[in-house]
Amino acid sequence: MTAHSPDGADDAARAAVLHGLQRVVQETDRYVDEVGARHGSARTDLEAVAAVVEADRRGEEHSPGTLSRHLGLSSPATTALLDRLERSGHVRRARSGTDRRRVVVEVTDVARDLGRDVFSPMAAELRAVLARYDGEELALLGRFLDEAADAVTRGRRPTDG
Numbered sequence: 460m461t462a463h464s465p466d467g468a469d470d471a472a473r474a475a476v477l478h479g480l481q482r483v484v485q486e487t488d489r490y491v492d493e494v495g496a497r498h499g500s501a502r503t504d505l506e507a508v509a510a511v512v513e514a515d516r517r518g519e520e521h522s523p524g525t526l527s528r529h530l531g532l533s534s535p536a537t538t539a540l541l542d543r544l545e546r547s548g549h550v551r552r553a554r555s556g557t558d559r560r561r562v563v564v565e566v567t568d569v570a571r572d573l574g575r576d577v578f579s580p581m582a583a584e585l586r587a588v589l590a591r592y593d594g595e596e597l598a599l600l601g602r603f604l605d606e607a608a609d610a611v612t613r614g615r616r617p618t619d620g
Contacts, residue, residue, distance in 0.1 A: 480607065487581075494577050505577065506530055507540055508549050511566045512574055520555055520563040549573065 495505045510529050514521045521529070527537040541564065544550045549570040555561035589597065 490581055491577075494580070498573060498577055500573065500577070503530065503532070503540060504544060504547075504549070505573075507544060508566065508570045508574060511550055511564050512570060515566045520557075520561075522555075522561055522563055523552070526564055544570075 491502055491505055495502060500508075507526060507530060510526060511521050523534075523537055523541060526532075526541075527534055530537070530540075532540065541550065541552065545552065547569070548567055551565050551567060552562050553565050555563045592600065
């Protein structure tokens with residue numbers, strides 16, 4: 460840990476980091492909108508596919524209900540989204556392997572291919588940036604990003620009073 464400077468330099472550095480995060484978020488939003496449009500996919504469709512792919516990667520299941528909560532959509536909007544994604548071949552609804560009464564959303568190879576096509580160019584650019592940092596710097600950046608994501612999650616929760 461480094462000592463904090465008393466002259467306001469820390470405040471300026473913090474402001475610069477927050478501005479940088481804001482730019483990353485804005486540019487990522489633009490990227491998703493522009494590249495998704497080139498592939499005929501709306502933002503919500505891409506977010507849904509990404510959520511299902513990520514759950515699959517972790518060995519977890521997404522039900523329509525959990526996907527609805529994850530995306531902040533109503534039940535009817537989630538049904539329409541899933542209908543659209545099923546028609547395009549990106550997901551399929553199936554019975555859960557652990558509870559046959561539950562319906563789960565499964566990702567298809569079409570969705571995995573879309574994810575690769577959409578996000579590989581951005582990931583390649585980010586890997587090139589990360590290659591300029593050493594292991595200690597990467598560990599610090601990783602820790603910061605995890606803590607920043609947790610802070611954003613806490614910040615979106617309603618406050619008491």
